[in-house]
Amino acid sequence: MLNILLSSALATIIFPRTSQCIVQDVPSIFGPVPNIGDFSGVNSTRYLKKRPGDFVHPGIWHTHEDLERIRTNVINGKEPWASAYEQFSADTYSQATYKIQGPKPVISRGLTSNYTTFAHDARAAWQNALMWYITKNESHWDRSTTILDAWGTNLTNIIGIDRSLLVGLDGDLFVNAAEIMRWEGNWTESGARWQGGSGFSNQLYWLFARQSAVVGQANYGMVSIKAMLSFAVYLNDVQLYNYAMNAYIQDNCAGLFAQYKPETGQSVEAGRDQGHTMSAIGWAAYGARVGQSQGVDLYGLGHNLLLKASEYAAQYNLNSTVEYDSAWSRCEAVLVNGPWDTISDANRGVSSKIPIWDLVYYQYVVRRGEKAPWTTKAAEHEGFEGAVSSNDHPSWGSLIWAH
Ligand SMILES: *[C@@H]1O[C@H](CO)[C@@H](O)[C@H](O)[C@H]1NC(C)=O
Ligand SMILES: *[C@@H]1O[C@H](CO)[C@@H](O)[C@H](O)[C@H]1NC(C)=O
Ligand SMILES: *[C@@H]1O[C@H](CO)[C@@H](O)[C@H](O)[C@H]1NC(C)=O
Ligand SMILES: *[C@@H]1O[C@H](CO)[C@@H](O)[C@H](O)[C@H]1NC(C)=O
Numbered sequence: 001m002l003n004i005l006l007s008s009a010l011a012t013i014i015f016p017r018t019s020q021c022i023v024q025d026v027p028s029i030f031g032p033v034p035n036i037g038d039f040s041g042v043n044s045t046r047y048l049k050k051r052p053g054d055f056v057h058p059g060i061w062h063t064h065e066d067l068e069r070i071r072t073n074v075i076n077g078k079e080p081w082a083s084a085y086e087q088f089s090a091d092t093y094s095q096a097t098y099k100i101q102g103p104k105p106v107i108s109r110g111l112t113s114n115y116t117t118f119a120h121d122a123r124a125a126w127q128n129a130l131m132w133y134i135t136k137n138e139s140h141w142d143r144s145t146t147i148l149d150a151w152g153t154n155l156t157n158i159i160g161i162d163r164s165l166l167v168g169l170d171g172d173l174f175v176n177a178a179e180i181m182r183w184e185g186n187w188t189e190s191g192a193r194w195q196g197g198s199g200f201s202n203q204l205y206w207l208f209a210r211q212s213a214v215v216g217q218a219n220y221g222m223v224s225i226k227a228m229l230s231f232a233v234y235l236n237d238v239q240l241y242n243y244a245m246n247a248y249i250q251d252n253c254a255g256l257f258a259q260y261k262p263e264t265g266q267s268v269e270a271g272r273d274q275g276h277t278m279s280a281i282g283w284a285a286y287g288a289r290v291g292q293s294q295g296v297d298l299y300g301l302g303h304n305l306l307l308k309a310s311e312y313a314a315q316y317n318l319n320s321t322v323e324y325d326s327a328w329s330r331c332e333a334v335l336v337n338g339p340w341d342t343i344s345d346a347n348r349g350v351s352s353k354i355p356i357w358d359l360v361y362y363q364y365v366v367r368r369g370e371k372a373p374w375t376t377k378a379a380e381h382e383g384f385e386g387a388v389s390s391n392d393h394p395s396w397g398s399l400i401w402a403h
């Protein structure tokens with residue numbers, strides 16, 4: 001199967017995991033992925049796609065059905081949507097009058113970080129896309145698509161040692177905006193031509209997707225994996241989707257089974273700090289959400305392994321004690337001062353600054369009827385998932401994830 005995945009004409013070169021490539025150097029999206037079935041014991045074949053026609057659109061975080069649920073519940077004043085919308089629609093990034101901060105030709109995250117114009121604009125593009133869907137007001141349509149086109153035709157490079165995070169976090173909001181506007185709003189990218197196009201998907205293909213193919217370790221790697229799933233859906237890119245899906249299930253340093261101890265749900269980064277531990281659960285959950293839009297269930301993998309991870313993290317971050325195994329540690333822990341003898345209390349605590357709990361709660365407790373006392377308590381304790389200061393998480397959970 002690996003041979004089949006690698007047999008595309010594009011996929012002739014395999015780069016090493018430790019490659020120091022810059023964006024332009026990445027020769028191929030198909031880095032090394034363990035053989036199907038080898039690492040997790042799950043045969044991932046049935047999670048993969050065969051042809052572009054297999055994709056569902058819109059189908060990243062929000063399917064047509066999801067968007068309709070949000071819109072009709074807001075219009076009918078149903079909770080929790082109505083109250084969430086009240087705050088969401090008043091947020092700066094939801095305004096049709098939002099002032100665009102870009103575009104810029106080159107942005108960087110790392111030693112030099114100067115990507116905030118993109119971060120703000122990406123959030124405004126996504127929130128205006130949702131605003132347009134809910135209200136059908138053309139000025140939101142204009143704002144969202146103007147931002148997509150401005151960056152889509154002007155950005156030429158993404159640099160810096162942590163560019164994967166920029167691409168995988170801010171880029172994911174951006175592509176979610178594009179998916180809604182394209183498939184629900186009939187938006188056509190400016191710059192798109194039969195030859196020499198310069199539009200949004202051109203960049204998504206050459207700048208974003210290729211960067212994400214260099215999958216790092218643990219939480220960092222999951223950022224890339226979940227973003228590649230999103231990018232692949234927008235692009236109808238079967239190879240990229242299968243690469244990402246396979247990595248989600250099989251990657252032995254960044255995949256779901258590599259990060260959470262099957263018996264307890266302990267994260268490989270529990271000894272590092274709680275911020276990375278909790279955020280990574282959100283990242284895995286967004287990836288699984290893309291799978292769900294595309295018709296496969298990643299939430300159920302490993303007997304609800306992601307829920308186990310959430311329960312463990314919620315319990316500890318709500319000040320209860322948990323069993324800690326110091327041998328359950330991430331690949332290249334030495335890069336981040338590990339491995340660790342004890343669980344870390346750095347960033348310990350549940351709050352809406354890391355708004356990951358609504359998605360897990362609605363998905364497992366409300367939709368599946370699973371028992372998840374700690375996750376439920378965490379969702380209550382964090383309060384409303386509203387405005388956030390970064391794009392690490394979309395937030396606004398009771399508007400977008402509620403069921
Ligand atoms: C995985 O499942 C597919 C489809 O059912 C099958 O063809 C393949 O042989 C299986 N692979 C392994 C490693 O068991
Ligand atoms: C960000 O920094 C890089 C590297 O110094 C530079 O090339 C780029 O133009 C800068 N971009 C912005 C928006 O300031
Ligand atoms: C659409 O949104 C704009 C900007 O917020 C507002 O000025 C306008 O009144 C709205 N149009 C309708 C029909 O509500
Ligand atoms: C790209 O940037 C240039 C210069 O800032 C601007 O004139 C142009 O309108 C931008 N493209 C779009 C589609 O906004």
Ligand SMILES: *[C@@H]1O[C@H](CO)[C@@H](O)[C@H](O)[C@H]1NC(C)=O
Pocket residue numbers: 184185186
């Ligand atoms: C998009 O195009 C389709 C097909 O032409 C049409 O049915 C639909 O109403 C359009 N939607 C919008 C929002 O313009």
Ligand SMILES: *[C@@H]1O[C@H](CO)[C@@H](O)[C@H](O)[C@H]1NC(C)=O
Pocket residue numbers: 317318319349381
């Ligand atoms: C956990 O302990 C911290 C520090 O004492 C406290 O600030 C926080 O409110 C506690 N959290 C819960 C859920 O009780």
